[in-house]
Amino acid sequence: MSQITIIGIGQSFRGDDAVGLEAVRRWRDEFNETASRPEVQVEGCELPGLGLLDLFEGADSVLLVDAVQSGARVGTIHRIGPEELLAFSADSNSAHGWGVAETLGLARQLGLTLPPIHLIGVEAGQMDLGAGLSPEVEEMLPAVCMLIEEFAQKNLR
Amino acid sequence: MKNIEVPALARVEGEGGLFIGLQDGKAVEIRLDIYEPPRFFEGFLVGRFLQEVPDITARICGICPVAYQMSAAYALERALGVTIHPQARALRRLMYCGEYIESHALHIYLLQAPDMLGVQSALELAATAPDVVKNALRLKKIGNNLLKAIGGRSVHPVNVCVGGFYRWPKAADLKALLPDLEWGLAASIECAKWAATLPYPDLEIDYEFVALHHPNEYGVIEGEVLSSKGRVLTIPEYENGYIEEHVKHSNALHSHTVDGSTYLVGPLARLNLNNQQLSPAAKQALKDTGVELPLKNPYKSLLARAIELVHFYEEAIQLINAYKPEGRSYVSLKLKAGEGTGATEAPRGLLYHRYKIDDQGLVTFAKITPPTAQNLPRIEADLFALAPKIVEMPHEEATLTAEHLVRAYDPCISCATHFLKLKVENV
Numbered sequence: 001m002s003q004i005t006i007i008g009i010g011q012s013f014r015g016d017d018a019v020g021l022e023a024v025r026r027w028r029d030e031f032n033e034t035a036s037r038p039e040v041q042v043e044g045c046e047l048p049g050l051g052l053l054d055l056f057e058g059a060d061s062v063l064l065v066d067a068v069q070s071g072a073r074v075g076t077i078h079r080i081g082p083e084e085l086l087a088f089s090a091d092s093n094s095a096h097g098w099g100v101a102e103t104l105g106l107a108r109q110l111g112l113t114l115p116p117i118h119l120i121g122v123e124a125g126q127m128d129l130g131a132g133l134s135p136e137v138e139e140m141l142p143a144v145c146m147l148i149e150e151f152a153q154k155n156l157r
Numbered sequence: 158m159k160n161i162e163v164p165a166l167a168r169v170e171g172e173g174g175l176f177i178g179l180q181d182g183k184a185v186e187i188r189l190d191i192y193e194p195p196r197f198f199e200g201f202l203v204g205r206f207l208q209e210v211p212d213i214t215a216r217i218c219g220i221c222p223v224a225y226q227m228s229a230a231y232a233l234e235r236a237l238g239v240t241i242h243p244q245a246r247a248l249r250r251l252m253y254c255g256e257y258i259e260s261h262a263l264h265i266y267l268l269q270a271p272d273m274l275g276v277q278s279a280l281e282l283a284a285t286a287p288d289v290v291k292n293a294l295r296l297k298k299i300g301n302n303l304l305k306a307i308g309g310r311s312v313h314p315v316n317v318c319v320g321g322f323y324r325w326p327k328a329a330d331l332k333a334l335l336p337d338l339e340w341g342l343a344a345s346i347e348c349a350k351w352a353a354t355l356p357y358p359d360l361e362i363d364y365e366f367v368a369l370h371h372p373n374e375y376g377v378i379e380g381e382v383l384s385s386k387g388r389v390l391t392i393p394e395y396e397n398g399y400i401e402e403h404v405k406h407s408n409a410l411h412s413h414t415v416d417g418s419t420y421l422v423g424p425l426a427r428l429n430l431n432n433q434q435l436s437p438a439a440k441q442a443l444k445d446t447g448v449e450l451p452l453k454n455p456y457k458s459l460l461a462r463a464i465e466l467v468h469f470y471e472e473a474i475q476l477i478n479a480y481k482p483e484g485r486s487y488v489s490l491k492l493k494a495g496e497g498t499g500a501t502e503a504p505r506g507l508l509y510h511r512y513k514i515d516d517q518g519l520v521t522f523a524k525i526t527p528p529t530a531q532n533l534p535r536i537e538a539d540l541f542a543l544a545p546k547i548v549e550m551p552h553e554e555a556t557l558t559a560e561h562l563v564r565a566y567d568p569c570i571s572c573a574t575h576f577l578k579l580k581v582e583n584v
Binding site: 109130 | 197201216220263267280283284287290291294298301
């Protein structure tokens with residue numbers, strides 16, 4: 001049976017930055033039957049940095065759910081596959097200099113073996129201290145949950 | 158000569174930019190523009206129940222959440238007049254060991270070493286010296302695993318509460334970490350040897366060092382606030398010696414002593430003031446490097462961190478060997494109105510909290526003084542000290558030199574959003 005790891009990334013109290021955390025939390029509640037299977041590992045990380053590499057251990061496939069900023073309309077869902085994700089450049093636009101792209105870049109540089117990593121990104125609007133999710137982002141949560149579930153079903157086979 | 162501007166500092170915790178204004182080849186203005194969240198949190202905490210405070214303040218920093226939890230817990234315990242179980246106290250030190258190991262390994266190898274070795278980034282270091290980086294990741298991961306064993310997870314661990322811990326971690330889970338910690342102790346001794354060989358730029362500053370000092374242990378969670386200029390204050394007296402004030406260009410407050418001078422907190426201050434309390438292996442590692450204290454070169458914070466890494470690996474082993482959870486992991490709280498202060502040594506330096514609570518245990522006032530707010534005026538002063546050299550350099554080299562100095566401090570400017578927004582300033 002293949003092991004999957006689903007990781008929500010984001011910070012509480014920082015507006016849309018929390019969307020990854022929120023989406024994974026909501027999926028875990030709504031699709032509890034999937035989320036509580038022994039071969040499913042669910043993680044919520046505020047600022048995982050390099051710690052992300054540790055979370056990949058033992059997984060046959062990984063799904064990251066995170067806020068992204070690409071200039072698209074707020075709430076836009078981006079689905080990025082392993083090939084594309086590894087091609088992301090590691091220019092540091094991340095606190096700690098260690099965002100997801102940098103961490104994957106470092107792993108690649110060191111020749112570490114990683115499982116296939118997928119990303120569901122939700123285009124963030126504001127990231128204000130103390131703010132909740134923007135309505136446009138909140139609105140997309142059910143769709144993101146469906147996509148997480150779809151990923152789980154597909155990879156648990 | 159152009160002004161030197163680094164709109165976004167890479168490898169600095171959070172958001173920050175640096176501006177050095179030049180006139181006729183002389184630095185006339187130096188500003189570290191920063192965005193820092195403790196101010197927001199001070200307001201956000203008002204009206205919250207005291208038991209929520211450690212976990213909320215932990216969100217201020219993704220690298221040192223434990224420090225925020227600890228200072229908050231001690232301050233609120235002092236407000237209620239409770240003393241925690243001795244094993245809970247030892248467990249807090251052990252948890253702090255995990256945070257120091259994780260934070261120091263990251264900073265030494267991946268944030269500051271690239272600068273000292275003349276490579277652009279840790280990625281480039283990984284290309285030229287993959288074994289060094291792999292070692293760093295392993296050293297760091299052991300710290301993560303220790304935090305996870307105590308706090309349930311490595312990023313924003315949860316388990317510290319006002320009164321102690323919510324639950325005792327299983328002794329077997331901690332003991333299982335011993336082989337890795339033994340490896341880490343040996344590796345950290347090698348790390349200290351390596352750190353002593355790095356080509357640090359020459360710069361000596363006559364700092365006033367300030368750190369928590371405890372006669373019987375390396376000052377981390379309790380003790381007195383000691384200054385190298387002789388000022389000794391209890392933690393509740395801290396604000397009599399050190400004052401925060403608002404500075405126009407900065408979102409953060411800047412601190413100075415009551416005499417109006419700058420001071421330095423962090424690894425150099427701790428090592429210089431507390432070297433007698435280092436563990437035996439760390440004392441030996443320090444001796445082997447041949448360096449003489451006090452260390453006054455800000456770049457050598459890396460070396461101080463390396464010596465501390467040895468200390469915290471060794472202390473973690475001792476604390477796990479002595480771990481004996483008995484009875485309840487927390488003391489019961491009897492709510493009453495009051496005020497309390499707490500200070501602990503975060504990896505980046507002294508972190509002070511003060512709270513007022515009402516008789517329902519709700520926060521009515523919160524004050525948080527993070528290490529970086531205390532060091533900011535000192536970083537700016539150091540940049541001024543460096544300025545005559547910088548103005549002689551080509552622009553790119555000058556920018557890099559200034560950046561290296563700022564990064565040596567490991568400023569935890571904030572863990573704001575994990576997207577660094579570029580601030581471009583018109584000069």
